[in-house]
Amino acid sequence: MRKAHSSHDNATGRQLSLLIGLVVVLAAGVAMIDLGYAITRPQPFPHPGLLALVLVGAAIANRVKVYVRMRSSRDGTAWGEVPVLIGLVFLPHGWVVLCAAAGVAVVKIVAGTAPHRAVFSVAKEVLTASTASLVLTLAGVNVTADPPASTILPVTLAYLAMWFVDDLVFMPVIAIASRTTIAQVARKDLGGKLIAHAFRLVVIIYVIEVLASGSSPLLLGFVPLLIACLHLWHSRQLRTKEERRSWRELAKTTEELSSVELTQVLHVAATQGARVFSSDVVEIDLTASGIDRVVRAHGSEVVYDGPGPRAFAGVSEITAELETTDRSYQAGELVLGFHGKVKLNEFEQYKLKTFAAALCTAIRNATAYAELQRLNEQNAYDAAHDPLTGLANRRELYEHAGTHFRGSPSDGVVALLLIDLNHFKEVNDTLGHAAGDAVLREVARRLADAAAPGDLVARLGGDEFAVLLVNLPTPALATHRAKTMLAALEESVAVEGMQITVEAAGGIALAAGSGGVNELMRRADVAMYQAKRAGQQTATYVHAQDTADIGRLALGGELHRAVAEHEFEVDFQPIVDLGSGEVVAAEALARWHHPEHGSLTPMEFLQTVERSGRLQAFADAVLDQALDASDLWRDAGFDLPVAVNVSPRSLLDPRFPEAVLSRLSRHAVPADRLIFELAETLTLSQLDVVGKALTELSEAGVRLALDDFGTGVTPLSVLSHIPVHQLKVDREFVGAVQTSSEAAAVIRSTVDLARSLHLTVIAAGVESEPQRHALWSLGCLAGQGHLFARPMSAARLLATLQRGTAGRPGALATSLHDGAAVVRMSRRRSSGTGRSALPHLPA
Structure with missing residues (x-):
């Protein structure tokens, strides 16, 4: 310029x-x-x-x-x-x-x-x-x-x-x-x-x-007098015309200053100011609100617009303060530059003051409008973006997806990837919400970096994210893109000096021909929970598997009624000494007796319970029924421990251990008669979070069993994190113990590990006598399954125990030993440091 x-x-x-x-x-x-x-x-x-x-x-x-x-x-x-x-x-x-x-x-x-x-x-x-x-x-x-x-x-x-x-x-x-x-x-x-x-x-x-x-x-x-009169008359005429012209120019310029765009106001003032005051240069030094901006015009052309300082080096400078008439607002200075010596008369000074006041008002109005526009833009941005991560929010995702639904089919396939972080609540409860927010921001950054051009990454709330995948050449590419984005989360996140592993599950849904954005979101949600249940990283929506998902979603609204009307009932499956056939414990298995759908297993409703906010009421109802059953059996002479499955989400509640011990005291059940079973598929990060609650319960006498042992990826690390008393071999290995040398090897190594750690091994899913014999030969002491009994009510189990087998109350199977070969070991209850209260039989 x-x-x-x-x-x-x-x-x-x-x-x-x-x-x-x-x-x-x-x-x-x-x-x-x-x-x-x-x-x-x-x-x-x-x-x-x-x-x-x-x-x-x-x-x-x-x-x-x-x-x-x-x-x-x-x-x-x-x-x-x-x-x-x-x-x-x-x-x-x-x-x-x-x-x-x-x-x-x-x-x-x-x-x-x-x-x-x-x-x-x-x-x-x-x-x-x-x-x-x-x-x-x-x-x-x-x-x-x-x-x-x-x-x-x-x-x-x-x-x-x-x-x-x-x-x-x-x-x-x-x-x-x-x-x-x-x-x-x-x-x-x-x-x-x-x-x-x-x-x-x-x-x-x-x-x-x-x-x-x-x-x-x-x-x-x-003649001189005549000349003087004519001179004065002509001077007055010219000055009057010039003043009128100046006022017209000033009025026109003031009208042009009514713009709400600050740059236009400054440029108009600079260029028109040179014309109004016949100056060589006009400089506007804007300093309002900490702004450092100088606009300089030569004639009708702006030659500079940027930071100061002023640069005019002429002979004369006339400066006017840019302030309102009441001096409540000051915008800066207006400088008229002349190459020759110039002194403004009284009329010109008043005109300059008027012009400066009008310019100041225009600057204040334009500045206020710019601030209002900025606030509107900020509000619009905030309305469409998540404040924590800066990603698009649910509303923006829906609007963006709607535009693609209305687009041309030639634009390619549209899909939605719904991502849920596994066990993220444990991070908040253990390290605090500040650490959780840091993890969410890092996850958001990685997802945004991994997204393809045109894709929209959004945070729906909590630990749920969504990615709108657009312009896909083929539907199969949606899975590839989803895996690429989830792979970006595999590297651990450093928070407060700790390395946290972020695990996530993703559901993929292709845009349907009808139903719009809401249907696409529902299908992605269904697919995501399919991935969670299957232990997979991603799953794609399949219509044939949607019925169960819809039914499970419908169950969420009925949980309050189910808890209030005691629709949740507990059955018990006995745990049997494989050698003697005697019942040594019982596992509590919750059932939902739904008035329309009949008896529902935990696999069908547990995830819905965990996500509904009714988990604590459900867990309390199950525990009360289990302890009532323990009282019933003990009064009848059968002092059996009862095993209850516990959700990791329950252990995240710092009040959970105190609530459990309070219920044990109310039912007068010794703490070592209660066994909490945890899934071995828990990750190390989850075990770190729930370890405090588990230690507190173990020190009070409550025993802990690791369920589904052998299906996890770090069994030794798991055992070093929690005070385990029992290992429960998964039914997958038990079912193949006769036909698979690998399954038999897993069971034998589990038994050897348990003996070295003074733990008890229980086999789940024992279905036949050959399996019982195979397990016994491998050193497994106890088991449960349909070979001995199916789950039944507490009263029915008591009747079964009283009836016994072959005249032996408390036994559900014949002994694998003759009478002389069996050495009876008295039952012993675990002390504060003991590992197991199940009988140890000689090998």
Whole structure:
């Protein structure tokens, strides 16, 4: 911008220099012609006094002007034609031209005018005076021989010629300097100029007629007074017009300042300010609200808009504070720069103050509007984005997905990936919400980085995220993209000096032909829970598997009624000594006796319970029924421990251990008669979180069993994290113990590990006598399964125990030993440090 302005100024300077040079050359040529004429036709030297009058008159007439400010110079109408034309009528023309040029030169030198301007003014004076001399010479004017009236027409023609040459020379210079057209300069105040020229011509003719007729010199006495009156009248007329024009310009500029865009306000003020105040440079130094911004304009062009400081280096600077009339708001400063010495009159000062106040108000309004617009944009952004992670929120996801649903089919396949972080609540409960927020932000960052261009990553709330996959060439690519995004979460997250592993499950749903965004979200949710149940990282929605999912979702609204009306009942499956066939414990298995769907297993409703907020009420109901059963059996002479499955989410509640011990005391059940079973598929991060509760329960005497042992990935690490008393071999290995050497090896290694750690091993899912014998031969002491009994109510189990097998109460199977081979070991209850209360049978 600066270079453009500099080149423009250079071009203007070159044009002015060429034009001034041309005028000077023409004037020099005319002067040479006048000099040659004077030499070839010598004229008598006129009276020195008359020449002095011409010189002084020309000097005074060119000094006293009607000034009108135009840009950086003062210009207007002068009376220089009067003494020059009168002198040309009565004196030798060469001397008059010389005296006129000398008078102008003296004035310019005294005024300290720049040399190039002074030379131009002298050259212009030579041209205009020589033009009038030529006209009068051609007309043959001789005031001594001709009657006075005969000089009127030649003098008028000479004056018109002077006027024409003066405008012909001067107007192009003004047009170039002011960057306007010659026509605009010519039309400016044309009526006033005509009146002024008419007055001057009348004065010139009157003075010539008086002097030529030999009338009394007293008749010339009122001429200076007449000139002064005309001068004052014309000055007033021009100033009045200029003031009116200035007010119109100011009003127009003020109206243009009503924009609500700050940059437009500053640019309009800078460019229009130069026009309103005829300044060379306008600078606006904006400092409101800590802003450092300078806008600079030369004429009608903004040449700089950026940080300060101001850079004008002219002769005069006039500064106005940008403040409201009550000084309640200050925006900065307005600076008018002039290359020459300028002093504003009272009217101009008031106009500048008015302009500054209007500009300040416009700046305040534009600033307030910008702030309001920023707040609106911020509110719109906040309404569409998650405040914690900066990702799109649910609303933005729905709107974005809706636009793709309405798009062209050629845009490709649209799919939704729904991501849920596994066991994230444990992070919040253990490390605090600040650490949980840090994990969520890191997850959001990784998902956003892994997303393909055009995909939208959103946080739906809590630990749920969604990714709208768009422009997929084929549906199969959705699974590939989903795995890529979930792979980005595999690297551990460092939080408060700890390395936390983030595990997630994702459900993928392709955009359906009907149902819109809501149906797409529902299908992705169904697929996500399918992945969780299957222990997979991702799952794609399959319509054939949707019925169960819909039913499970419907169950969530019925949990409150189920707990209140005791629809949850507990059955018990006995745990049997594999060698003797005697019952040594029982596992509590909850059932939901639904009025419409019948008996539902935990696999069908447990996840719904865990996500509903009714988990604590459900767990309390199951525990109460289990302890009631223990009381019932003990009163009948069967002191059996009871095993109850516990959800990791229950262990996250710091009040859970106290609540369990309180219930044990209320039912008068010893703590070692209660066994809590945990799934071995728990991750290390989960075990770290729930370890405190498990340790507290173990120290109180409650025993812990690790369920589904062998299906996890870090069994030794798991055993080192929690105080385990029992290992429960998964039914998958038990079912294959006869046919698979690998399954048998797993069971044998589990037994060996348990013996070294003084733990008891229980086999789940024993279905046949051959399996019982195989397990016994591998060293497994206890088991449960349909071989011995199916789950049954507490009362029915008591009746079964009392009835026994082969006349042996408490036994559900025949002994694998003859009577002499069996050595009875008394049951012993575990102490605070004991590991097992199940009987140890000899190998």
